[in-house]
Amino acid sequence: MLEITDLSARVAGKDILRGINLKVNAGEIHAIMGPNGSGKSTLAQVLAGREDYEVTGGSVIFDGRDLFALRAEERARAGLFLGFQYPVEIPGVNNVYLLKAALNAKRKAAGEPEVDAYDFLALIRQKMKFMQMSESFLTRGVNEGFSGGEKKRNEVLQMLVLEPRLAILDETDSGLDIDALKIVSKGVNSLRDAKRAVVLVTHYQRLLDYVTPDHVHVLSAGRIVKSGDKSLAHELERRGYDWVVESRVA
Amino acid sequence: MQTLVGAKYRHGFITDIESDSLPPGLDEDVVKAISRKKNEPQFLLDWRLKAFRHWQTMREPAWAHVHYKPIDYQEISYYSAPRPPANAPKSIDEVDPKLLATYEKLGIPLHERARLAGVAVDAVFDSVSVATTFKDKLGKAGVIFCSFSDAVRDHPRLVERYLGTVVPAGDNFFAALNSAVFSDGSFVYVPPGVRCPMELSTYFRINAAKTGQFERTLIIAAEGASVSYLEGCTAPMRDENQLHAAVVELVALDNAQIKYSTVQNWYPGDENGVGGIFNFVTKRGECRGRNSKISWTQVETGSAITWKYPSCVLKGENSIGEFYSVAVANNYQQADTGSKMIHIGRNTKSTIISKGISAGHAANTYRGLVKMLPSAGGARNFTQCDSLLLGAQCSAQTFPYMEVKNPTATVEHEASTSKIGEDQLFYCLQRGISAEDAVNMIVSGFCKVVFKELPMEFAVEAQNLLSVSLEGAVG
Numbered sequence: 001m002l003e004i005t006d007l008s009a010r011v012a013g014k015d016i017l018r019g020i021n022l023k024v025n026a027g028e029i030h031a032i033m034g035p036n037g038s039g040k041s042t043l044a045q046v047l048a049g050r051e052d053y054e055v056t057g058g059s060v061i062f063d064g065r066d067l068f069a070l071r072a073e074e075r076a077r078a079g080l081f082l083g084f085q086y087p088v089e090i091p092g093v094n095n096v097y098l099l100k101a102a103l104n105a106k107r108k109a110a111g112e113p114e115v116d117a118y119d120f121l122a123l124i125r126q127k128m129k130f131m132q133m134s135e136s137f138l139t140r141g142v143n144e145g146f147s148g149g150e151k152k153r154n155e156v157l158q159m160l161v162l163e164p165r166l167a168i169l170d171e172t173d174s175g176l177d178i179d180a181l182k183i184v185s186k187g188v189n190s191l192r193d194a195k196r197a198v199v200l201v202t203h204y205q206r207l208l209d210y211v212t213p214d215h216v217h218v219l220s221a222g223r224i225v226k227s228g229d230k231s232l233a234h235e236l237e238r239r240g241y242d243w244v245v246e247s248r249v250a
Numbered sequence: 251m252q253t254l255v256g257a258k259y260r261h262g263f264i265t266d267i268e269s270d271s272l273p274p275g276l277d278e279d280v281v282k283a284i285s286r287k288k289n290e291p292q293f294l295l296d297w298r299l300k301a302f303r304h305w306q307t308m309r310e311p312a313w314a315h316v317h318y319k320p321i322d323y324q325e326i327s328y329y330s331a332p333r334p335p336a337n338a339p340k341s342i343d344e345v346d347p348k349l350l351a352t353y354e355k356l357g358i359p360l361h362e363r364a365r366l367a368g369v370a371v372d373a374v375f376d377s378v379s380v381a382t383t384f385k386d387k388l389g390k391a392g393v394i395f396c397s398f399s400d401a402v403r404d405h406p407r408l409v410e411r412y413l414g415t416v417v418p419a420g421d422n423f424f425a426a427l428n429s430a431v432f433s434d435g436s437f438v439y440v441p442p443g444v445r446c447p448m449e450l451s452t453y454f455r456i457n458a459a460k461t462g463q464f465e466r467t468l469i470i471a472a473e474g475a476s477v478s479y480l481e482g483c484t485a486p487m488r489d490e491n492q493l494h495a496a497v498v499e500l501v502a503l504d505n506a507q508i509k510y511s512t513v514q515n516w517y518p519g520d521e522n523g524v525g526g527i528f529n530f531v532t533k534r535g536e537c538r539g540r541n542s543k544i545s546w547t548q549v550e551t552g553s554a555i556t557w558k559y560p561s562c563v564l565k566g567e568n569s570i571g572e573f574y575s576v577a578v579a580n581n582y583q584q585a586d587t588g589s590k591m592i593h594i595g596r597n598t599k600s601t602i603i604s605k606g607i608s609a610g611h612a613a614n615t616y617r618g619l620v621k622m623l624p625s626a627g628g629a630r631n632f633t634q635c636d637s638l639l640l641g642a643q644c645s646a647q648t649f650p651y652m653e654v655k656n657p658t659a660t661v662e663h664e665a666s667t668s669k670i671g672e673d674q675l676f677y678c679l680q681r682g683i684s685a686e687d688a689v690n691m692i693v694s695g696f697c698k699v700v701f702k703e704l705p706m707e708f709a710v711e712a713q714n715l716l717s718v719s720l721e722g723a724v725g
Contacts, residue, residue: 048680052672076682084680088673092695101691102681109682141695142677158681 001026001197002047002166007058008222009046016042018222019058024166027194031208031233032201034219035241040201041085043219044170048082049075063165076102077109079165083155083172085201090142095154096124098142099161106162127160130190132183148175156187167191168199173207185210205233220245272329278302281430284329288399288433293410301419301429308423314586315615315647316555318491318528326462326493328431372397372436372452384448391447393477394439398466401437408439412470416499416536416563424495424530424557428464432497435465440475440506449705451480454496462493469499471506473539478509480708491519491554496531504539504566509547511704512560513712516552521610523582526554533560534590537569537598545572546589547703549712554583559617561590564598564629571600574700576712579612579644580720588618588649593626593659602633605697608644609720619651622659629659637667638696640689640720690717 002024009017016039024030034040046053047060049072060067062080070078090098104114115123121138128137131153143151152172159167169188173181188198188211200207208216208230216232217224218241226232226244236244272283281302285295310321372395388395394405401409419429436452454465471477494516500508510533519526529552535544546560556579562571573589591600606614620631637646648665670692678688694701694713701709 048676050676072676072679073682073684076680082680084677088671088677090674090677090692090695092698093691098678098681098683098691101683101687102678105682105684105687162681 001063002199003061005059005061007043007046007060008056009042009053010056011042011053015056016053016222017046020219020222020224022217022224024197024199026165026197027192028214029192029198029200029211031213031216031230032199032219032224033203033205033216033233033236033241035245036203038219039222040203040219041170044082044085044168044199044201047075047168048072048080073105074109077106079106081159081162081164081167083152083159083167083169085170085172085174087143087146087151087155089144089146091144093142095140095142095144096121096138099124099158102158103161124157124161127157130160131157131187133157149177149180152176152184153180153187156184159191160187163191163196165195166197166199168201170201171203172200173202173204181207182210205237208233218244270329270331271327274327275324276326276328276431280328284431284433287329288402290402291406293406294402294413297414297419298430301426302431304420305423305426305430308420308426310423314557314617315613315649316557316584316586318555318584321491321493321528323427328462328464329433331433372450387447388450392441392444393446394437395450396437398432398435398437398468401468405437405439408470409437409468412468412499412501414499416501416534417497417532422532425497425532428466428495428497428532431462432464432466435467435496436469436481437467438469438477438479440471440477442472442503443474444472445475446477449478449480451482453482462495464494465496467496467498468501469508469510470501471503471508471542473504474506475503476507476509478511478705480511480513480705482513482515482711491525492527494527494529494531494553496533498531498533498560500535500544502535502537502539502542502544502566502569505541506539507543507545508535509545510535510560511708512546512548512550513704513708513715514548514550514552514556515715517554518552518581518583519554521581523554523611526583527552529553529556529558531556531558533558534563535561535571536563537566537571537595539569540566540595541568542566543570543572545570545574545703547574547700548576548587549700549704549715550575550577550585550587551715553585556583556585556587559588559590559619561592562600563592563594564600564626565594566598567595568597568599569595570598572703573600573602573604574703575604576607576697576700576716577605577614577616578607578716578720579609579614581610581612583610583612585613586615586617588616590619591621591631593620593622593629593631595626595629597628598626599629600631602631602635603699604633604635605700606635606637606646607640607693607696607720608637608646609640610644612644613647614645615647615649617649617651619653620661621652622654622656622661624655626656627658629656631659631661633661633663635663635665636696637665638693639667639669640693689720693720 004020004022007020100120213230216228218226281298417425420426440446502508516527544562550556564571571591577585577587579585589602604616608614616635622629635648650663652661674692675688
C-alpha cells in the first residue's frame with residue numbers, strides 16, 4: 001500500500017530525513033519510534049504533503065500512485081489521514097461542519113453522493129458514543145478550547161468518520177491519561193482490517209500495550225536504524241534508545 | 251499560501267439610461283439649483299447654504315491611514331437623476347423598466363409581487379429615490395418610510411425638527427459637503443410604541459459617470475418604538491474614482507431601539523488599484539432617551555477607500571450602543587474604519603466588536619474612540635478588535651483611543667492579529683478540503699460573531715459577498 005524508497009527531506013535548509021526505506025502492506029500496523037529530533041514527525045508531515053518540507057530525494061508510492069504528484073487535499077481524499085500531534089484550533093468553525101465538509105470532499109472525489117445532514121448526524125453520534133465523547137462536541141468550534149486529551153480524541157473521531165486507507169497517527173498517545181489512552185486505542189483497533197493500514201508514530205511503548213503492532217521501527221537521525229516485531233518495543237522500553245543508535249555507529 | 255489574484259466584482263455593469271445631470275462644479279448656485287430642483291422649503295435651502303459656507307472654510311481631514319490623489323471637487327457633478335425626474339413615479343408600474351431591470355439584476359426585485367418577503371425597499375439610483383415598496387402596509391402601522399425628498403415635501407416639520415441634530419451641518423469636512431449638496435436618501439419615522447412590522451432597506455446604486463453620491467438618511471424611533479434597517483450599495487466598474495459622501499443620523503427616544511445594518515459593496519477598483527469608490531461616510535446615532543438602544547452592524551467589502559466610524563452618543567440613562575463590524579480589504583483597497591462610543595448618561599453600556607480582514611496589498615485600520623464623560627457614572631465599554639491577514643503584503647493596524655473622565659466607568663479592550671494560519675489551512679487540506687473552501691471556512695468562522703447580528707436574509711448575502719471578495723486570495 002505504501003512504499004517509501006530512499007526518502008530524504010529538509011526543512012528550513014536542514015536535512016532531517018536522510019534516506020528512509022519502509023514498506024507498509026494493507027492490514028498491517030507499524031510503529032515508528034525513536035528519540036526526539038530523529039525525524040518521526042517530519043516523516044508524517046512529508047507524507048501528508050506539508051509545504052514547508054522540501055523533498056530532496058527518493059519516492060513514495062501510495063496505492064500504486066506517486067504520492068508526491070498529489071496535493072495535500074488529494075492525498076487526503078485518496079485515503080491518507082494524518083492524526084496531528086498538535087491539532088490546531090479554528091475558532092468559529094463548527095467541529096461537525098468541518099468534518100462533514102471533509103467527508104463530502106472525499107465522497108465527491110470518489111464519485112459518491114454527498115451525505116445529507118440527517119445521515120451525517122446519525123453517523124457522527126454513533127462514532128462519538130464509541131469514543132465516549134459528550135454531545136457538546138457537536139456544537140463547539142474545531143478544537144476550540146479543547147483540552148489536550150479532547151483534541152487527540154477528536155482526531156481519532158475524525159479518523160473513524162473518514163475511514164482512511166492509511167492512517168498516520170503522530171504521537172496521538174502523548175498527553176493522555178490512562179482512560180483516554182484506552183479509548184483512543186479502542187478507536188485505532190476498530191479501524192484494523194485487511195484493507196487498511198496504520199502507522200503509529202510514538203515516543204513511548206505505552207500505546208503499544210493496547211494496540212499491538214506488526215512491525216516496530218526505530219528512527220534515528222533521519223534513517224530507520226532497526227526494525228523488528230513488538231518485542232523490539234519492549235526492549236526499547238527497557239534499554240532506551242542509545243544501544244540501537246550506538247550499535248549502528250559501531 | 252500565495253498572495254491573491256483579483257476578486258471578481260459582480261455588480262460592475264452600467265445602465266444605459268438618460269439622466270438629468272448638473273454640470274461638474276460646485277458653488278452656491280449649484281447648491282441653490284439642487285434645492286430648486288427638489289422644490290425645497292426655505293429652511294432647508296438656508297441650512298444647505300450655511301453648510302456650504304462652512305465647508306468652504308474647512309480642510310479635508312488627513313489623519314486617516316489612507317492615501318489617495320487629491321479630490322478635485324470642481325470636477326464632480328453634484329446631481330444626477332434618471333429622466334424624467336420631475337414627476338416621480340406614483341407607483342412601481344410607472345418606473346422605467348430599465349431601472350427595474352437594473353435592480354432585478356442586482357438581486358433586488360422592486361416589484362412587490364416578486365419582492366423579498368417582508369422587506370420594504372427604498373431604491374436610490376444616483377441622486378434620487380426611484381421607488382419605495384410597501385408604503386401602504388407600513389402606513390397602516392403609522393411608519394413613515396420614504397425617500398428623503400418625499401419626507402421634505404410631506405413631513406417638513408419632522409425633517410426640520412431632527413435634521414442635523416445628530417450630525418450637525420459643520421460636523422466634519424465630508425458631512426458639511428453632504429449637508430450642502432445631498433440630493434436624496436431615506437427617511438424613517440416609527441411612531442411611539444410601534445414595532446416596525448417588517449425589515450426596512452435602502453439600496454443605493456451609483457450609475458452615472460463623474461458624479462458623486464451624497465445621500466442622507468434620517469431614522470427616528472419615537473418612545474418605545476423599534477425598527478431594523480438595512481442598506482446595500484453597489485456601483486459600476488469605472489476607471490476613475492467616484493466620491494460617495496453620505497450622512498446617516500439615527501435618533502432613539504425613550505425605550506426605543508434601532509438596528510442599522512450595512513452591506514457595503516461599492517466597486518473596489520481593479521486588482522491594480524485603478525478606479526473604485528471613495529467612501530467617506532459619517533454615521534452617528536443618538537440614544538437620546540432612557541433605556542434606548544442603537545446597534546450598528548456593518549459588512550464592508552467594497553470601495554477603494556472606506557472612511558467611516560458609525561458612532562453612538564449615549565445620552566439617555568441606561569442606553570446601549572453596539573458596533574459589530576467586518577471590514578474586508580483586498581488588492582489595493584484601503585479601509586480606515588471603526589466606531590466612537592460617547593458615554594454621557596449614567597450606566598450607559600457599549601460594545602465594539604471589529605473584525606478586519608486584509609489580503610493582497612490592502613491596508614486595514616481599526617480606529618475607535620471610547621469616551622466616558624464625567625456624567626457617565628457606572629458606564630461600561632467592551633471593545634474587541636481582531637485582524638486577520640491573508641498573505642504577506644497586506645497590513646492591519648489598530649488605533650483605539652480612550653478618554654475616561656469618570657472613575658466609576660470601566661473600559662475593556664482586547665485586540666489580536668493573526669495570519670490565516672498555515673497550520674489551520676494545512677489542517678483543512680489534510681482533511682481533504684480545498685484551499686478555497688478552507689479559507690472561506692476559516693474567514694467566516696472569524697466573522698461569525700458579527701454575522702449573527704445581521705438579519706437572516708442578509709447574513710447569507712454577506713457570507714456570499716465575503717467569499718466573492720476573497721476569491722482567489724489563496725493560490
